[in-house]
Amino acid sequence: MGTYIILSRVSPEAFRSSKDLKEAAAMVLSKLKSECPGVIWKDSYATMGRFDFVDTVVSDDPKKVEKAAMIIRAYGHSTTETLLATPWKEFIASL
Secondary structure, three states: OEEEEEEEEEOOOOOOOHHHHHHHHHHHHHHHHHHOOOOEEEEEEEOOOOOOEEEEEEEOOHHHHHHHHHHHHHHHOEEEEEEEEOOHHHHHHHO
């Protein structure tokens, strides 16, 4: 299984209230559960800085992760950047 980091930035025009953001987050979660069963969410964080949210997921298929990122973009009114992540111990062992 590969580990992926999905970095998301929400459009400033997308939401007028925290209620709107909560509703969009619920819609994204529902779509991800129904359309991306092969993507397992490990962690999600709200962050301060260039990205609003950071999600860590695992999947055996990068195409499933791509689909998940597209759902986040469409229903979360976000731009995303997805990174393949190698655990440090595995990376060092491969050198």
